[in-house]
Amino acid sequence: MKNRILKILGIIVVIVILLQTVVMAASTSELEKRKNDNKEKINDAKEELNDVKEQKSGVQEEINDLDSQISDYQSQINELDSKINSLNAQIEESEKKLETAQTEYENNKELAEERLVVMQESGDTTYLDMLLTSSSITDFISNYYLASELAEADTELLDSIEKERQEIENAKAELESNKKELDNSKTSKQAASSKLSVLREEKNTQVAQLTEDEKAIQKQIDEITEANKEIDQQIKQAEAQINNNGGGSGAPAGAPSGSANLGNVSSSGFIYPVPSSYQKITTGLYYSSGAYHGAVDFGSGGINGQPIFAVAAGTVIISTRLNGSYGNYIIIKHDNGLYTLYAHGQDGSRTVSTGDRVSQGQQIMRVGSTGNSTGPHLHFEVRTSPGGYSNRVDPRRYLP
Numbered sequence: 001m002k003n004r005i006l007k008i009l010g011i012i013v014v015i016v017i018l019l020q021t022v023v024m025a026a027s028t029s030e031l032e033k034r035k036n037d038n039k040e041k042i043n044d045a046k047e048e049l050n051d052v053k054e055q056k057s058g059v060q061e062e063i064n065d066l067d068s069q070i071s072d073y074q075s076q077i078n079e080l081d082s083k084i085n086s087l088n089a090q091i092e093e094s095e096k097k098l099e100t101a102q103t104e105y106e107n108n109k110e111l112a113e114e115r116l117v118v119m120q121e122s123g124d125t126t127y128l129d130m131l132l133t134s135s136s137i138t139d140f141i142s143n144y145y146l147a148s149e150l151a152e153a154d155t156e157l158l159d160s161i162e163k164e165r166q167e168i169e170n171a172k173a174e175l176e177s178n179k180k181e182l183d184n185s186k187t188s189k190q191a192a193s194s195k196l197s198v199l200r201e202e203k204n205t206q207v208a209q210l211t212e213d214e215k216a217i218q219k220q221i222d223e224i225t226e227a228n229k230e231i232d233q234q235i236k237q238a239e240a241q242i243n244n245n246g247g248g249s250g251a252p253a254g255a256p257s258g259s260a261n262l263g264n265v266s267s268s269g270f271i272y273p274v275p276s277s278y279q280k281i282t283t284g285l286y287y288s289s290g291a292y293h294g295a296v297d298f299g300s301g302g303i304n305g306q307p308i309f310a311v312a313a314g315t316v317i318i319s320t321r322l323n324g325s326y327g328n329y330i331i332i333k334h335d336n337g338l339y340t341l342y343a344h345g346q347d348g349s350r351t352v353s354t355g356d357r358v359s360q361g362q363q364i365m366r367v368g369s370t371g372n373s374t375g376p377h378l379h380f381e382v383r384t385s386p387g388g389y390s391n392r393v394d395p396r397r398y399l400p
């Protein structure tokens, strides 16, 4: 009979161990699945990053193209600048030349006019007149030479006057054409300059856009990688617990100093996660700064060390400690499909492990100030899906 009892007890012990192993294995495979999901997410993000990089090389080509256009316009502008300078110098020279020619022309014209007056006054207009009025042949010859010399000088004078007049015309035409070219060059330079600034702006926009996309995707990858590290740690913990026959799992809760209000249940089936004297919400869905908090905080004076209760029955899907952010935290999946999260608990106060089944009002942890916390409080979240901040909803809609 005694043997039989021992045998039955032995079988019960084996069954309990097996069941525990199955539960832990199930939660481990759940974690593995989440890890694989995250790996897929990382791959997606990496693909996206590659797309961006390809896009980048496309954009880079465009930028290079813009750069060469920019330098083309820049050298056009430089050329136009030196052309404008030399045209200005030419114009100045033409103006001087014109002035000189004009002065010479005026002088010679005056001289020619004086000569004509002299010849008219002397009356020596023809050779016959000259011959008749010469007192002697010597006189005539002397007069003749004088006259022909004068005539020759006059011809030269008239020639040079005509030449100067032509030069003035040429200088004027050159000046006009230089001025016109100058105007054209200035217009071209203005067009090139505005095209240049448009191209520069276009280039800046594309470079900035590219950097934003890359930054965003890199951040996404970093976040998922970080989350996977935590999951890895949780898997290791779960496996260690399986190897130790689930040691510590489902340990009985210590006597709470306050008790759960099991009689005060909301329409969602939730009770408050803290004893009745500490149910005042000290920070709502938004911080006083207006930033999104995504949770409510219970931070009344004296709350340090008070018990934290599961707001409804469910399964623990995470019970761990993060150095930053949540500190000691627990996520419970409830039968209505919602998830609740309890954070900043005291070190060593977590009494449930991943995979544990909890009942409503069961103590799961004590209020503390671990992780990113400035004082003892319970940070309480309700989520519609376990992962991701975007699935957080206002807890007050679910509390009594």
Ligand SMILES: [Zn+2]
Residues within 6 Å of the ligand: 283, 293, 295, 296, 297, 378, 379, 380
């Ligand atoms: Zn909080």
